[in-house]
Amino acid sequence: MLGRRTRLVPVVPNALERLILLRLNRAPGPVLDLVGGAAERAVGLALELDLFAALESGPTSLADLATRLDCAPEGLEPLCDFLVALGYLVREDGRYANTEMTAAWLLDADGVGPWLAFWNDVVFPFWEAQAVTAVREGAPRQTLYEWLDDHPDRWRLAHEGFRAAASVLAPTVVERLDVAGDARVLDVGGGHGLYAATIAERHPTVQVEVFDTEPAREVALETARERGVEARVSFVAGDYTTDSLGEGYDAALLFNVVHAHDGPESVALFERVREALAPDGRLYVLDQFDGTARTALSRATVGFVGLTYLVTLGQRAHDVSDVSTWLAEAGFEVQDRRSFLTAPGVSLVVATPAN
Ligand SMILES: C[S@@+](CC[C@H](N)C(=O)[O-])C[C@H]1O[C@@H](n2cnc3c(N)ncnc32)[C@H](O)[C@@H]1O
CATH class of the missing domain: 1.10.10.10 (Winged helix-like DNA-binding domain superfamily/Winged helix DNA-binding domain)
Structure with missing residues (x-):
């Protein structure tokens, strides 16, 4: 040996x-x-x-x-x-x-190999094509999501990459969600379905709906099947900026979604999610926010994702105080913000509908 x-x-x-x-x-x-x-x-x-x-x-x-x-x-x-x-x-x-x-x-099945492969095969080549334009003009010629729609065979690699990145954090994050009993949870932009499946595994009577665009369906349902929770995880295909998100949910997740949108778009999305929540429901927003980093590695990580969001989406790592303001504009009260030792720069913001 x-x-x-x-x-x-x-x-x-x-x-x-x-x-x-x-x-x-x-x-x-x-x-x-x-x-x-x-x-x-x-x-x-x-x-x-x-x-x-x-x-x-x-x-x-x-x-x-x-x-x-x-x-x-x-x-x-x-x-x-x-x-x-x-x-x-x-x-x-x-x-x-x-x-x-x-x-x-x-x-390991829960390792980050597919995440690195996604960066190597898709994101860094996209940087090479778009970074100069994005820095000179403030946005890429097309977003990474638009590029993926033009190259549908690459969507699986993207969702498997997002799932691998999520696997590092999912057990810890899911532990911090206040869901129980027969709660109904909506995972908006839930893509690969790993957060949904982890919730369903941890809470044996909770139902989770993943809302994302059609290319995520196969990976999301595969994730649920692999974890043996396919009876309680469903998938709805749609555009979260225009299609109905449903109603009466006890909790909604917006994980790594807000970084693709500016302030007015985020307010509009928060409002749509508020309409889908029960009056005593909870919204959980997870992302890498500026203004939260306390160590050199966290600052470098937030800087790195900030540049990535510019090059791939024409956006930035939003300041955590801006996100709180947008939540208030959309009728939410921020209850809590948590960070994670294992994920530098990532924060979970917990908000409830204001009465
Ligand atoms: C970075 S991934 C995050 C996936 C998962 N929530 C996580 O945290 O690992 C963003 C997800 O948002 C989805 N998405 C982007 N724009 C969307 C839209 N307009 N409607 C529905 N889903 C969308 C993408 O397909 C993708 O699955």
């Missing part, structure tokens, strides 16, 4: 390197970002080749791995060695193996 190092962050400069690069400014700090950019490419390439999956059966020699992946050994070796340096693989006695980090986060 090879030793499996656990690396929580792939590249961490040591104390002397931090001093020279980051404190004394005696060497170029951007080199770290160059390595990070190349690391994302290498991991994306490895996922595309199914490299990590090929090592699931145990330590493997370069020759055997090259045969399994149909690669030239001299081509595969530099990729594998870079992944070793980054902490994704180990190499001992001439054999490669996945590290614990890779096993936990890229191979």
Whole structure:
């Protein structure tokens, strides 16, 4: 058995390197970002080749791995060695193996592999095509959702990516929702259905409806079936800006939806959701908001998603105080705001209809 190092962050400069690069400014700090950019490419390439999956059966020699992946050994070796340096693989006695980090986060069914694949195959190529326009003109020529509608075969990759990102947070978030008994929950823009399925799993008599556009149906119902809750999770296809959302729900979720809309659009959406809620219902808004970050990593994460929302949607990471104002304009009272140690920059805002 090879030793499996656990690396929580792939590249961490040591104390002397931090001093020279980051404190004394005696060497170029951007080199770290160059390595990070190349690391994302290498991991994306490895996922595309199914490299990590090929090592699931145990330590493997370069020759055997090259045969399994149909690669030239001299081509595969530099990729594998870079992944070793980054902490994704180990190499001992001439054999490669996945590290614990890779096993936990890229191979596990609830891992983030599909999320990284979505970034690698769709989002970063979209950045390359649209970033200059978005920065010069304030919006991309078309949004990522419009692009996906023009390339419907890519929707599954998107929903599987969103689901993988949600899998990190879903159990913790669902624990914090105040739903019980035979409550009816509406998941607006619930896409892949993982939040809905997790609620249904945790509360055996609660019913959840996922409201999203048609391309999400297959993945949402598949998620419910895999979790054995298909009898209590349903899917409604529609446009949440124009179609009826129903009525009488005890709780509504708007998770990672508001970042696709500006203030007036968000107010209109909140109003539509208020009409779908029972008078004592609760609205839960989850997103990455500006003004909430307390650490360097949280600030960088919110900055990163803010730029992404600009390039992909022509929007921004909204300030948390703006969202509270929009909720008040739509007739809600904010009751609470919670953040998550495992998801830097993400907040859950809880609101109830004002009387
Ligand atoms: C970023 S995903 C969030 C998915 C899920 N709520 C989560 O937090 O993981 C945004 C979702 O909103 C859906 N969506 C965007 N515009 C929509 C619209 N006008 N009507 C219905 N759904 C929409 C997308 O299809 C997508 O599933």
